[in-house]
Amino acid sequence: MSINVPTLLTLLRILLIPLLVVVYYLPIAWAALFASAIFILAAITDWLDGYLARRWNQTTPFGAFLDPVADKLIVAVALGVLIETHASLWMTAPALIIIGREIVISALREWMAELGQRAQVAVSSLGKWKTSLQMIAIGMLLAFEPGHVWACLGLLLLYIAAVLTLWSMFIYLKVAWPMMRPSLAMEKN
Template sequence: MPTTAKDSILNLPNILTLLRIAAIPLLVILLLSPSREAGFWAAALFAIASITDWLDGYLARRMGIETVFGKFLDPIADKLIVMAALIMLLPYNRVPAWMVLVILGREIIITGLRGVASTEGLVIPASNLGKFKTIFQIVAILGLLLHYEYHWFFAIDLPILTVNMHNIGMFYLWIATIITIWSGVDYLVKFSRVIAK
């Protein structure tokens, strides 16, 4: 039986991607409050969404149902949820505005260049820097969403067993920002070389 356009779009990996996009408004609503509880649930939702980012790609390859729609939508879903989280954290001064500008600016520029390259039939090889960038962004945002101090080991209130999640988030955000700039420059260089040829 031939596969219809509807069947090629509404498969499990693509549904997971669509659910990730559908989670964005809920994430935004949760982050309207700076409370500890709202941050915890926002972090839980963001973590689940991040797991589906890995899972949808794995399932698409495993099930042999990679589609053009999925390849287009998956990176957009990733960028949208990262942008939503970072922008919603700005009013609470949990993240420097210039870092958000660098991260979002890089995504917009590279997405635009990929669009230009694809219309010209050009393929620009991706590097592992993009994967590392995404991993560090996810860890950073989780820390920034949790924000407050947490006690480990059955809530024993000892300084040595206390961790400040905001500091952890900022540590990883610095790494993510550096890799973001590095991967952006790397892509621009590759784009220039391909265009020059």
């Protein structure tokens, strides 16, 4: 297996995860801002690796597997840090909606792939909007303390991302429902 530039960018994103956590908890004034910059760098590599893979025709099965894993890992870790920092229902609710949806949709995509129907639950433009808002919101929330005006705006964007998250999940489940129904009937027998 050869590693190309897009895959290296995805691997970099995974390596940035522990760095983000360590930097965020450093007892220095600029730690949160630097952790936010690390997260934003990771978000940029998410866009860049996909762009380069398509542009240079370097898509690989390994890259297609690793990219969404890296995305979900960094988002889940960042949201976990934010849940701890904010320690409130207002942060926990949208964070858990986003994390829960990612688990459900990942399982759904895996199951649909086993049925040969993976294309039915491919990433949509709504999912791309959700991801963009989510990344902006998390970057803002990491950079500013709870209660700061920019953190409040970040939280608002996170709620909008959570609504888009639920909306896209229902769309994916609606598409997959016809294939689930025969499976449900067979399990009862």
